[in-house]
Amino acid sequence: MQRILITGALGQLGLEFIKYFEKSDVYVLATDIRTPSEKLSCEFEKADALDKDRLDQLVKKYKINTIYHLVAVLSANGEKNPFSSWNLNMNSFQNIVEISLDNNIKKIFWPSSIAVFGTDSNLDFVSQNPSMSPETIYGVSKLAGEKLSSYYFNKFGLDIRSLRYPGIISTDTLPGGGTTDYIIEMLNAAKNKSDYTCFLSEETKLPMMYIDDAIDAAIKLMSVERKKLTISTSYNVTGFSITPSELENQIRSRGFDIKIDYKPDFRQKIANSWPKKIDDSSSIKDWEWSCNFGIKETLDRVFS
Ligand SMILES: NC(=O)c1ccc[n+]([C@@H]2O[C@H](COP(=O)([O-])OP(=O)(O)OC[C@H]3O[C@@H](n4cnc5c(N)ncnc54)[C@H](O)[C@@H]3O)[C@@H](O)[C@H]2O)c1
Structure with a gap:
């Protein structure tokens, strides 16, 4: 056990x-x-x-x-x-x-x-x-x-x-001070019908993953035989990539009339040094990783 x-x-x-x-x-x-x-x-x-x-x-x-x-x-x-x-x-x-x-x-x-x-x-x-x-x-x-x-x-x-x-998206549990936290803050603002000031610029594209996929990926990785793993550092995984303005449009298209301002702070510099998209083909090949939540499935779950 x-x-x-x-x-x-x-x-x-x-x-x-x-x-x-x-x-x-x-x-x-x-x-x-x-x-x-x-x-x-x-x-x-x-x-x-x-x-x-x-x-x-x-x-x-x-x-x-x-x-x-x-x-x-x-x-x-x-x-x-x-x-x-x-x-x-x-x-x-x-x-x-x-x-x-x-x-x-x-x-x-x-x-x-x-x-x-x-x-x-x-x-x-x-x-x-x-x-x-x-x-x-x-x-x-x-x-x-x-x-x-x-x-x-x-x-x-x-x-x-x-x-x-x-960046991991969950709305039941709050984020712990990362650079991708804006996505959870913006989603919660929409749910609570409040205004939101985003700390990244509109066009900052970053990779994200819905929490269920994050847990699923860990459980899958922990379950496979070690001999299948060709990487002993850490595996790339991803869900989908999105910018704050794309997220804003997605939120609006679901009927939320939210007012969003953009005031980039020190976190913009961090985001500028982070990937826009991730190649997770080694995870797919070695331990059959597959992601279930794109932006649509994530928002369906967040706003359900
Ligand atoms: N959340 C994400 O988007 C994300 C993305 C990439 C990687 N990670 C990694 O996943 C892991 C978990 O991240 P998270 O988002 O849950 O972090 P979090 O900040 O939400 O939680 C960290 C927890 O550690 C506890 N803690 C702090 N100092 C401690 C200490 N000295 N002893 C015992 N506990 C202590 C805190 O009280 C907190 O509950 C971290 O290693 C993080 O780097 C998270």
Whole structure:
């Protein structure tokens, strides 16, 4: 039986993973530095991912054999304090690796991000393995984590699996301070009939993915035999690419009369160094990834 530890479990992705696992036959221990505002459907322990001894005790106590390590400071928040962001992103990652080696953990899921790319990466259509020069501390830490994943796999056989997520769209759980957060904010503004000021310019095209596809991709990747995986850093995945003005038009075409202003801030510079479109053919080939939610299906779900 899978016995899963989730770190950063109260964030945008973590709460959705908990919801998904509720329907399946696995044991889940959720952990976070915060306490839940509502009762969760699984066990919860408060734990700082920088406290290796505490995590080690929990892994032993609950006989954990799989870890979903979701703790991170995201792209926009990371720029406010690069030193503490690097500290959290890298040292929590290293803690999980050491604990996994000490406790014979079978598999780890650790999300990377499209932030690993940069303006050298042919941003119009980013391949699996282009030149990468990330421009945020978040991207630098994700790229370092990818390289370490590959290193630990080759050195110790440690099975870390990873996806380079694009912006993830969920409206039940709120985003955690990334550069693609505008899409959720604009959708929520439409639902709530309020005005919205977008922090990116109208024509900023970025890749996105609906939350159900994000969870589905992780579960699929975690389920395949390791020998099918040809990549030990992180796999490109994507849903669809869209600009804020295209999203605005889509929202209007569904009858929402929303007033949107555009006032790009520091996040515009980050977005300018991120991909417009992603080539996810390696994921399709290696583990039969397929995306179910385009913009239409996503908006059908968001406004249902
Ligand atoms: N959401 C996205 O659009 C997106 C895109 C690409 C990659 N990712 C990656 O997916 C993962 C999860 O992202 P998310 O959007 O759920 O993030 P989030 O910011 O919503 O959640 C992170 C959680 O970590 C917790 N946390 C912070 N510091 C901690 C600590 N020291 N110890 C324990 N918990 C701590 C926070 O309380 C929060 O609940 C991250 O690795 C992120 O880089 C997310």
